[in-house]
Each structure stands twice: as C-alpha cells, then as structure tokens.
Amino acid sequence: xxxxxxxxxxxxxxxxxxxxxxxxxxxxxxxxxxxxxxxxxxxxxxxxxxxxxxxxxxxxxxxxxxxxxxxxxxxxxxxxxxxxxxxxxxxxxxxxxxxxxxxxxxxxxxxxxxxxxxxxxxxxxxxxxxxxxxxxxxxxxxxxxxxxxxxxxxxxxxxxxxxxxxxxxxxxxxxxxxxxxxxxxxxxxxxxxxxxxxxxxxxxxxxxxxxxxxxxxxxxxxxxxxxxxxxxxxxxxxxxxxxxxxxxxxxxxxxxxxxxxxxxxxxxxxxxxxxxxxxxxxxxxxxxxxxxxxxxxxxxxxxxxxxxxxxxxxxxxxxxxxxxxxxxxxxxxxxxxxxxxxx
Ligand code: C5P
Numbered sequence: 001x002x003x004x005x006x007x008x009x010x011x012x013x014x015x016x017x018x019x020x021x022x023x024x025x026x027x028x029x030x031x032x033x034x035x036x037x038x039x040x041x042x043x044x045x046x047x048x049x050x051x052x053x054x055x056x057x058x059x060x061x062x063x064x065x066x067x068x069x070x071x072x073x074x075x076x077x078x079x080x081x082x083x084x085x086x087x088x089x090x091x092x093x094x095x096x097x098x099x100x101x102x103x104x105x106x107x108x109x110x111x112x113x114x115x116x117x118x119x120x121x122x123x124x125x126x127x128x129x130x131x132x133x134x135x136x137x138x139x140x141x142x143x144x145x146x147x148x149x150x151x152x153x154x155x156x157x158x159x160x161x162x163x164x165x166x167x168x169x170x171x172x173x174x175x176x177x178x179x180x181x182x183x184x185x186x187x188x189x190x191x192x193x194x195x196x197x198x199x200x201x202x203x204x205x206x207x208x209x210x211x212x213x214x215x216x217x218x219x220x221x222x223x224x225x226x227x228x229x230x231x232x233x234x235x236x237x238x239x240x241x242x243x244x245x246x247x248x249x250x251x252x253x254x255x256x257x258x259x260x261x262x263x264x265x266x267x268x269x270x271x272x273x274x275x276x277x278x279x280x281x282x283x284x285x286x287x288x289x290x291x292x293x294x295x296x297x298x299x300x301x302x303x304x305x306x307x308x309x310x311x312x313x314x315x316x317x318x319x320x321x322x323x324x325x326x327x328x329x330x331x332x333x334x335x336x337x338x339x340x341x342x343x
Contacts, residue, residue, distance in 0.1 A: 019062075019329075020060050020061065020062035020135070021060065021061050021062075021131045021134040021135045021326060022058055022059070022060040022061075022131065022326070022327040023058065023059050023060075023061075023127040023128075023130045023131040023134075023324050023325065023326055023327065024056050024057075024058050024127070024324070024325055024327050025056060025057055025058075025059065025123040025124070025126055025127035025130075025159055025323070025324040025325075026052040026053060026054060026055065026056050026123065026159070026162055026321050026322070026323065026324075027052070027053050027055040027056070027057075027112040027113075027118040027119060027120060027123060027317070028050045028051060028052050028053065028118060028119045028123075028155065028158060028159065028283075029050075029051050029053055029118065029185065029187075029282050029283070029289045029319065030048055030049065030050060030051075030250075030251060030282065030283045031049045031050075031051050031164075031228060031232070031240070031243075031244060031250060032047065032048070032049035032224060032225055032228050032243075032244075032250040032251070033046065033048055033049075033250070033251045033252055033253055033283060034046065034047040034048070034222035034223060034224065034225075034250075034252055035200075035203060035222060035252035035253060036216060036219055036220070036221055036222040037213070037214060037215040037216035037217065037218055037219035038204055038214050038215050038216065039170075039215075039216050043154070043170040044170065044200060044203075045168075045169065045170070045216060045221060045222055046154075046167060046168065046169070046170060046171045046222055047166065047167075047168060047222040047223050047224045048166070048167035048168075048171040049164070049165075049166055049167075049177070049224055049225075049228060049229070049232070049250075050155075050158045050164065050165050050166075050167055050174075051164050051179075051183070051232075051319040051320050052158070052159075052162040052163055052164070052319055052320050052321045052322070052323060053118075053185055053187075053317040053318065053319035053320075053321060054317045054318045054319065054321045055111055055112050055113075055118065055187070055315060055317050056111055056112070057108060057109060057110055057111055057112050057120065057123050057124055057127065058108075058109040058127070058327065059087060059106060059107070059108050059109075059124055059127035059128050059131050060106070060107045060109070060131065061091075061104050061105070061106055061128065061131035061132050061134075061135045062104065062105045062107070062135070063103065063104065063105070063135070064103055064104055064105035065103060066102075066103060067083075067088055067091055067092065067102045067103070067104055067106075068081075068104075068105045068106070069081040069082070069085050069087060069088050069105075069106050069107075069108065070105070070106075070107045070108070071107070071108040071109075071110055072107070072108075072109050072110065073108075073109055073110035073111055074110075075110050075113065075114040076108075076110055078114040078115070078193075079108065079110065079114060085108075085121075085124070086121045086122065086124060086125035086128075086152055086153060086156075087106050087108060087121075087124040087125050087127070087128035088106065088128075089125065089152060090124075090125040090126070090128040090129045090132070090148070090152055090156075091104050091106060091128050091129075091132050093129075093148055093151060093152065094129055094132050094133060094136075094138060094140065094148060095132070095136075097138075097140075097144075097148065098136070098138045098140075100136060100138075102132070104132055104135065104136075106128055106131070106132075108124050110124075113187070113189045113287050114193060115192075115193020115194065115195070116189060116190070116193060116282070116285075116286065116287035117194065117196075117257075117281065117282040117283030117284045117285045117286065117287050118187070118282055118283065118287055119155040119158070119159055119283070121153075122152070122153050122154075122155035122156040122158075122159045123159040123324070125149070125152045125153065125156050125159070126149055126156050126157075126159035126160040126323070126324045127159070127324045129145055129148055129149065129152075129160070129324075130145065130160070130324045130325075130326065131326070133145065134326055145160060146160060146161075146174075149172070150172040154167075154170040154171035154172050155167075155171055156172075157172050157174055158171070158174060158323070159323060159324055160323050160324050161174055161176065161323045162320065162321060162322045162323025162324070163176060163177070163179070163320045163321075163322065163323065164176070164177040164178075164179045164232055164319075164320045165177055166224055166229075177229065177232055177233075178232070178233050179232045179233065179235065179320050180232075180233060180234055180235030181235030182235075182318050182319070182320070183235075183237060183240065183291060183318070183319050183320075184237075184291070184292045184293070184294055184295060184297065184298045184316070184317075184318060185289055185290065185291060185292065185298070185316070185317045185318070185319060186271065186276065186289075186290040186292060186298050186301045186302045186305065186314055186315070186316055186317075187282065187287050187288070187289055187290070187314070187315045187316075187317060188267050188271065188287065188288045188290070188305045188310070188311035188313075188314050189287055189311055189312045189313045189314070189315065190261070190264065190267070190285070190286035190287060190288070190311055190312060191311075191312045192286070193286065194257060194260060194261060194284055194285045194286045195284075196283075196284040198260065199253050199256045199257055199260065199284035199285065200253070200256070200284070202256035202257075202259055202260055203252065203253055203255070203256040205256075206255055206256055206259060207219070222252075225243055225246065225250065227239065227242070227243045227246070228240065228243035228244070228246075228250060231243050237277060237291065237293060238277060240278070240291060241277035241278035241291050242278075244278035244280050244291060245278045245279075245280070249280050249281070250280060251280050251281055251282075251283070253281065253283065253284050253285070254280060254281040254285075256284075257281045257284060257285030257286060258281065260285075261285060261286050263310070264281060264285060264286055264288055266310055267288045267305070267308075267310045267311055268280075268281075268288055270304065270305060270308045270310055271288065271290040271301055271304070271305055272290075273304070274300060274301045274303075274304030274305065275292070275293075275297055275300055275301055275304075276290035276291060276292055276297075276301050277291050277292060277293060278290070278291040279291075288311075290305075295316075298316040299316065301314075302314040302315070302316050
C-alpha cells in the first residue's frame with residue numbers, strides 16, 4: 001500500500017516487515033460499570049471506568065497464504081479459530097480498509113481468562129490490529145486504529161489504550177484518567193464463561209421486575225463516581241475499596257451475573273474473609289476481582305481462594321499497565337511507545 005487519500009493516510013507508510021510481529025496486550029477490570037438504560041440499538045449507555053491489569057495475551061502476526069488463527073495456553077481449546085474470533089475480524093477490517101488481502105497467520109498465546117469478563121477477546125482484537133498494521137506497513141494513525149477498535153467492540157478501544165480510562169457511550173468513547181501508584185488485585189477465574197449479552201439481558205430483566213424500567217427513557221444517565229475517580233487519582237487503596245463497594249457494588253452488572261451464577265457470591269465472600277479490601281464481579285463475569293492492600297496480601301487471598309475450591313484458578317495482578325504494544329525483536333518487556341510510567 002502506498003498512499004490512500006480516501007482513508008486520510010497520505011504519507012508513505014513504513015515498509016512492511018517480512019518477519020513476524022508480536023503484540024502484548026493486557027486484560028481489564030472495570031473498577032466501575034454504571035449501566036444506563038437499554039438504547040434503541042440494543043446497547044446500553046455506560047460510565048465505564050477501566051483499569052488495565054497485568055494478565056496478558058500475546059498475538060503474533062506472520063505472513064501466510066490466507067487468514068489463519070491458532071492458539072496456545074490452557075484455555076486455547078475454548079477459542080474459535082475461524083472468523084468468529086474477533087482477532088480474525090480485526091485483521092479483515094484493517095485489510096479491507098487498506099484494500100489488501102488479509103494474508104496473515106495470527107497466533108494467540110492466551111493467558112487472559114476466556115469469556116471471563118476481562119475483555120480477553122477484545123484484547124486479542126486490539127493486538128491483532130496493531131500487529132497486522134506493523135506487519136503490513138499500513139501505517140494507520142492512532143485515531144484510525146481507535147476508530148477500527150470501536151467498530152470491533154465496545155471494550156476494544158480500551159485494550160489499545162490501556163492505563164485507566166473512563167468509557168462513555170457504549171464504552172468506546174474514552175477519556176484517559178490520571179492515576180497514582182499501583183493497585184494490587186487477585187482474580188478468581190470461574191469454571192465456564194458467561195455471555196456478555198446474556199448478562200446485559202438479565203440486568204434489563206431484573207430492572208423491569210423491580211418496577212424501575214429498563215430503557216434510556218426510564219433510567220438516569222450513568223455517571224462516574226467522583227470518589228472512585230479521586231481514589232484512582234490519589235492511589236489510595238482504601239478509598240478505592242470503599243468506592244468499589246459503595247451501594248453494594250460499583251458494577252451494575254454484578255446483580256445480573258450473580259443471578260445467572262449464584263455460586264459467585266460464595267467466591268466473593270471467601271475473598272473478603274481472606275482479607276481482600278473489596279470484592280466485585282469483573283465486568284459481566286464470571287471472573288471475580290479482589291482489591292488487596294499489597295503483594296503479600298494478594299498472595300494470601302489468592303492462596304485462600306485456591307484452597308476454597310470455589311474457583312478454577314486465582315491469579316494475582318497489578319494495575320494500571322500499558323495497553324497493546326509491539327514486543328521488541330529479541331523479546332523482553334515492550335519498551336518503545338509504552339505509556340509513561342506504566343509497567
Ligand atoms: O460491543 P460488544 O460486541 O462487546 O458487545 C457485546 C454485547 O454486549 C452487545 O451485543 C450487547 O448485547 C451488550 N452490550 C450492551 N451495552 C454495551 C456494551 C455491550 O448492551 N454498552
């Protein structure tokens with residue numbers, strides 16, 4: 001591809017690399033998920049406070065005869081390897097935009113729980129976009145990549161950006177948030193996934209059943225919690241814990257996830273009993289997220305959760321971390337372009 005004024009890219013793009021490109025991309029936890037009413041387009045308006053955490057997938061793009069997806073890692077058998085995989089759709093979308101064929105082999109080294117409410121599929125889509133852009137030398141601008149991310153899904157733009165951000169609209173309109181320090185988390189990965197649309201539907205059903213109504217016309221606009229944003233800004237873990245559990249949970253999808261998977265309330269309680277400062281369902285679940293004081297606290301809570309037999313695995317992680325980044329050749333932590341101050 002040389003120049004393409006129809007996409008607004010008129011500079012000579014960087015030469016395509018002949019070799020493979022690997023992109024590392026983080027999971028997210030929603031420190032707040034305020035869900036407004038159901039819109040006419042089937043989505044819900046959100047005030048979605050995202051935090052990128054240090055569970056990562058790696059997506060490697062290599063030249064191939066045709067679009068092909070493979071995966072590795074314990075959850076790999078759960079991943080679709082056809083066009084149902086959002087990473088495949090990302091490659092096709094970018095290729096289509098630049099009028100080229102998506103001749104790429106995408107390999108996903110999977111560490112983010114699948115269908116766990118941690119945006120694993122969205123992360124792979126963002127990583128595939130960045131990897132294919134580098135492999136093909138398409139030279140898409142950041143704004144263009146963000147626009148393509150939003151086409152792919154509500155959480156995909158945040159996987160590109162990382163750090164901490166407020167998502168409005170259906171979650172795709174991002175404002176980066178200032179944070180201080182690093183928060184320690186434990187994630188209890190449940191057996192089996194929960195379907196995000198099913199959890200939103202259950203949220204609507206519970207709202208209707210309670211007589212509050214479920215549509216945008218009936219419900220107030222979702223707003224971020226000032227206390228929660230302040231806790232992120234100052235890095236005060238106990239203030240963040242208080243904000244996470246204010247009014248029960250900062251996650252409006254929590255009641256719906258618990259309704260579909262009642263056993264999650266025992267997992268939440270087990271983490272709190274083990275010393276977590278706050279326990280919430282992560283996004284649409286079924287992963288549960290535990291905010292802890294520090295590293296030793298994280299190990300203690302993760303150990304107790306593993307011993308409880310209430311989850312498939314318990315993982316410790318830090319946040320915020322940087323969004324999707326090319327891994328420099330020769331391996332090592334992604335350095336070039338990493339957001340300032342983010343591991
Ligand atoms: O955008 P994404 O493809 O991740 O959304 C998956 C589904 O989750 C949507 O089809 C919709 O049912 C639900 N959703 C929603 N409101 C949002 C985001 C997602 O209802 N803001």
